[in-house]
Amino acid sequence: MSANLSAIFYLISGVLFILALRGLSSPETSRQGNFFGILGMTIAITVTFLSIGNFSSGLTYVLIFLLIGGLVGAFIAYKIPMTAMPELVAGFHSLVGLSAVLVAVSAFLNPEVFNLGSPGSIKLASLIEMSIGAAVGAITFSGSIIAFLKLQGIMSGSPITFRGQHLLNALLLISIVALTYLLCATQSSNFFWTLLVVSFLIGFLLIIPIGGADMPVVISMLNSYSGWAAAGIGFTLENSALIITGALVGSSGAILSYIMCKGMNRSFFNVILGGFGASEQSSSSSDKEHRPVKSGNAEDAAFLMKNASSVIIVPGYGMAVAQAQHALREMVDTLKKNDIKVTYAIHPVAGRMPGHMNVLLAEANVPYDEVFELEEINNDFANADVAFVIGANDVTNPAAKNDPQSPIYGMPVLDVEKCKSVLFVKRSLSPGYAGIDNDLFYKENTLMLFADAKKMTEAITKNL
Amino acid sequence: MEIDPFIFRLSIFILSIFIGYYVVWSVTPSLHTPLMSVTNAISSVIIVGAIIAGLAGNFNNDFTISNILGFLAISLAAVNIFGGFLVTQRMLQMYKKKKKDR
Numbered sequence: 001m002s003a004n005l006s007a008i009f010y011l012i013s014g015v016l017f018i019l020a021l022r023g024l025s026s027p028e029t030s031r032q033g034n035f036f037g038i039l040g041m042t043i044a045i046t047v048t049f050l051s052i053g054n055f056s057s058g059l060t061y062v063l064i065f066l067l068i069g070g071l072v073g074a075f076i077a078y079k080i081p082m083t084a085m086p087e088l089v090a091g092f093h094s095l096v097g098l099s100a101v102l103v104a105v106s107a108f109l110n111p112e113v114f115n116l117g118s119p120g121s122i123k124l125a126s127l128i129e130m131s132i133g134a135a136v137g138a139i140t141f142s143g144s145i146i147a148f149l150k151l152q153g154i155m156s157g158s159p160i161t162f163r164g165q166h167l168l169n170a171l172l173l174i175s176i177v178a179l180t181y182l183l184c185a186t187q188s189s190n191f192f193w194t195l196l197v198v199s200f201l202i203g204f205l206l207i208i209p210i211g212g213a214d215m216p217v218v219i220s221m222l223n224s225y226s227g228w229a230a231a232g233i234g235f236t237l238e239n240s241a242l243i244i245t246g247a248l249v250g251s252s253g254a255i256l257s258y259i260m261c262k263g264m265n266r267s268f269f270n271v272i273l274g275g276f277g278a279s280e281q282s283s284s285s286s287d288k289e290h291r292p293v294k295s296g297n298a299e300d301a302a303f304l305m306k307n308a309s310s311v312i313i314v315p316g317y318g319m320a321v322a323q324a325q326h327a328l329r330e331m332v333d334t335l336k337k338n339d340i341k342v343t344y345a346i347h348p349v350a351g352r353m354p355g356h357m358n359v360l361l362a363e364a365n366v367p368y369d370e371v372f373e374l375e376e377i378n379n380d381f382a383n384a385d386v387a388f389v390i391g392a393n394d395v396t397n398p399a400a401k402n403d404p405q406s407p408i409y410g411m412p413v414l415d416v417e418k419c420k421s422v423l424f425v426k427r428s429l430s431p432g433y434a435g436i437d438n439d440l441f442y443k444e445n446t447l448m449l450f451a452d453a454k455k456m457t458e459a460i461t462k463n464l
Numbered sequence: 465m466e467i468d469p470f471i472f473r474l475s476i477f478i479l480s481i482f483i484g485y486y487v488v489w490s491v492t493p494s495l496h497t498p499l500m501s502v503t504n505a506i507s508s509v510i511i512v513g514a515i516i517a518g519l520a521g522n523f524n525n526d527f528t529i530s531n532i533l534g535f536l537a538i539s540l541a542a543v544n545i546f547g548g549f550l551v552t553q554r555m556l557q558m559y560k561k562k563k564k565d566r
Binding site: 058092093256 | 469470477478480483488490492493495497501502505506508509512514517519520530531533534535538539540541546547549551552553559560561
């Protein structure tokens with residue numbers, strides 16, 4: 001197949017990828033969008049085989065490895081529980097990063113195949129593109145591994161900080177630029193290997209100071225990096241499908257990070273520099289011990305809800321941890337049978353990744369037109385009878401609106417306190433991730449339900 | 465003076481960033497998780513480079529270092545492609561509208 005023809009096919013698959021993302025603008029068109037994505041990928045892979053035209057024994061091995069990877073991927077895709085989506089996505093990011101590194105290394109060792117010159121005299125532009133692809137890929141890889149370990153709970157979710165951390169990171173970043181320059185000037189492979197090692201190290205150091213609940217930002221950011229890595233490799237290979245995809249994914253991840261940061265009213269740099277939630281506990285911890293709390297059981301909760309005419313449900317990460325989404329749906333079904341209007345309110349940073357709660361509710365067969373975003377539903381709390389907060393905390397804290405001293409001051413929150421009564425399902429009175437107390441617990445119209453989210457919802461359903 | 469082909473690729477890149485910007489803002493927030501998994505899948509089009517590396521070179525030896533790196537990259541990217549698209553499919557199938565009779 002001629003180079004021009006294959007370039008046109010690569011362009012077509014790039015366009016199909018754009019349509020794949022475009023499809024996600026509504027759930028109705030999204031399945032078609034995913035189909036476009038698969039089609040684009042099939043075209044890109046087929047064209048690559050045809051344009052190489054090497055059908056020797058090597059092809060067998062390529063197909064075998066393709067098959068192995070495909071089977072593993074398919075197996076994971078069918079087995080993974082929806083609550084583990086954040087870990088899965090982090091794990092997948094690390095694979096994109098590592099394959100970018102492997103392709104870059106392969107191109108560096110064997111540049112003739114990629115039309116980049118010969119070893120020792122690789123074209124300058126290609127060398128720079130290759131270094132960028134490899135460095136960003138390596139950062140994506142090690143960063144995603146850390147994110148994965150933190151999300152999986154293998155590594156503590158609390159931030160790990162030490163003195164001189166930011167200085168060290170800055171020096172390492174500068175050294176990447178220096179190494180790229182030296183590599184281009186000397187073509188010496190030693191600089192290339194050092195560059196890779198330093199990049200792996202940066203990815204690691206960049207993510208360890210970031211706490212568990214900042215993971216939505218981290219995952220989006222790594223998503224973005226994996227895109228830029230792909231684009232870097234795309235420039236090296238002079239492949240438009242890769243360049244287009246890399247740019248799409250890169251900007252997609254960047255936008256998601258921005259949305260997540262805005263949902264927490266924090267700047268991107270504030271999140272990246274990390275350490276949030278580790279130190280700030282001083283402001284309100286002294287006077288909280290002796291404040292009275294009203295706590296109740298499933299019967300009280302069922303009674304309150306039975307006499308309500310509208311209920312708003314506020315899910316959070318705790319619901320995911322307790323796997324309570326199905327029990328919650330059953331409770332809501334029972335409420336609806338009693339002609340009670342039920343809607344769901346989702347905060348942008350609820351859960352551990354963008355859209356985490358929506359997927360869990362969808363899994364439990366909650367129709368998506370009953371699920372609302374913060375701006376859409378926030379005014380409805382004033383007219384609702386009961387707010388049922390399950391596994392969420394900081395996103396409902398009124399301190400974000402009225403306490404300028406609070407570390408979360410200015411963060412958009414759900415106006416749960418405006419409801420006639422608030423039910424809080426929580427395991428204990430412990431403060432949320434931000435390490436701050438929630439005034440809502442002590443309000444007159446709040447009833448605390450201390451229990452595991454799943455068991456409590458099941459018990460309420462029985463009492464309805 | 466002729467324009468370097470690099471400039472054309474750069475143009476594609478910059479314009480794609482803008483397309484990505486507008487397309488992604490139009491994605492509904494409830495589909496942000498599928499967005500992440502599908503972007504994951506499509507960024508594995510990097511497999512194109514892996515296949516080139518895997519099939520590279522000489523007919524007598526299928527296992528040069530850069531071939532082996534290519535094979536590894538192929539299987540990693542394939543995990544992502546199949547895993548990414550299938551898990552996206554699985555998620556999207558779960559998004560349902562309210563039944564008419566209610």
